[in-house]
Amino acid sequence: MLDSLIRFVRDQYHTDEFIPLHAPVFRGRERELVVDTIDSTFVSSVGAYVDRFEKDMAAFTASPRAVAVMNGTAALHIALKLADVVPGDLVVTQSLTFVATCNAIAYCSAEPLFVDVDRHTLGLSPTALDAWLSEHALIDDRGDCRTRVGHRRIRACLPMHTFGHPVELDALIAVCERWHLVLVEDAAESLGSYYKGRHTGNFGRIGVLSFNGNKIMTTGGGGMLLTDEVIGKRAKHLTTTAKIPHPYEFVHDEVGYNYRMPNLNAALGCAQLEQLPAFLESKRVLAERYIEFFKGSDLQPIVEPEGCHSNYWLNGVICQDGAQRDALLKSTNDAGVMTRPIWALMTRLPLYTNALRGPLDNAEWLEARVVNLPSSVLPAGA
Known part of the structure; x- marks a missing residue:
């Protein structure tokens, strides 16, 4: 089986050379727009491509x-x-x-509270969340959700759409509303994924995308907040050093952050976004081929949840046990076909070992079995 898998992957990418897990593809106007940015000299935090990229991404999502x-x-x-x-x-x-999901929480001097995932989505389980809150939390007189022991405020809920597969958003929204939690979506991996016809990142107060070099489209390094106009205006202010617009004076009205996307990166993003529909189509073709390949085998391909349209950012399989997982990882990587296990649980990292948590049975089960397979956009004509 493993030899045939290696051959299958090589057939998809038409090469006997090393095959990465997910590499960027530059087939469009990337060079043209980046050179245009260089010629304009506006390569940093001011430039037309940043505004264009934001508008185009808002339209797409x-x-x-x-x-x-x-x-x-x-x-x-x-x-x-x-x-x-x-x-x-x-x-x-x-x-x-x-x-990064947990590190962002730590940046706020807050702490993660870990609940289990669902096996069919690989994302935060509404059932597990409601069960933990029902046993360990209450709503105080001010309407805040707090732990019964220690009365610590539980402010927000931060699910991630793992590998581009949406979590059970309807049920999660209902739990968050019942327990007065603000929903923030980590949609870093799910650009082009839809839950019941609506793009991920649009269900909570704010959604977050990533354009790292290994994502479905890239700006080299970059991210995006999706939100409403009021919060968006505030986000723009905070991420541009909280500077008050003025023709020449430097006035900052609060502590801000120099989180601006450079115009150079935005130009790359504009060119990539023009190709995103084709990228998404290619990745679904690849996913369908993987699913067909694994039919009848003892490796279970990870598929989009019912009612969802996933971008299949990273394809993956669920092995029968850890021994099979390790054999798959060794065989493929030894053959120059990159595969990777899913992340180690955050609760195993020394920085989050002592965090509050509920039972993590599904997370532990998946951690021991999931392997990601090469998932780059297919070569032209493949």
Whole structure:
């Protein structure tokens, strides 16, 4: 099976050379727009491409406002600040995630509260969240959600749409409303994914995208906040050093952040966004081929949840056990076909070992079994 998988992957990418997990593709006007930025001399935080990229991304995601920043982690940090997360607060999130999700919470001097994921979405479980809150939390006289022991405020809920697969948003929204939690979506991996016809990142107070080099489209490094006009205006102010517009004076009215996306990166993003529909189509073709390949095998391909349209950013399989997972990882990587295990649980990292948590049975089960497969956009004509 493993030899046939290696051959299958090589057939998709038409090469016997090393195959990365997810590489960027530059087939459009990237060079033209980047050179235009260089020629204009506006390569830093001021330039027409930043405004254009924000408007084009807002249109693509059908979001009222999009605000570009330097990376996805910066976007998460600002999103949590705009959700009024303050030092000492708890933020509900999943332990099965990339570390940036939790680091952004720490930037606010808050702490993560880990609940389990659902196996069919790999994302935060509304059922697990409601169960933990029902046993350990209450709503105080001011309407805040607090822990029964210690009376710590639980301010926000930060799910991640793992590998581009949306979480159970309807049920999660209902739990957040019942427990007075602000929903912030970590949609870093889900550009081009839809939950019941609506783009991810548009369900909470704020959603966050990432354009890192390994994402479905890239600006080299970059992120985006999706939100409404009022919060978007505030986000733009905070991420541009809280500077009051003036023809020549330097006036800053609060502590701001130099999180601006450079015009050079935005130009790359504009060119990539022009190709995004084709990228998404290619990745669905690849996902369908993987699903067909694994039919009848003891490796279970990860598929989009019912009612969702996933971008299939990273394809993956669920192995029967850790031994099979390790054999798959060794065989493919030894053959020059990059595969990777899912992240180690955040609760295993020394910085989050002592965080509050509920049972993490599903997260632990997936951690021991999930392997990601090469998922780059297919070569032209493949």
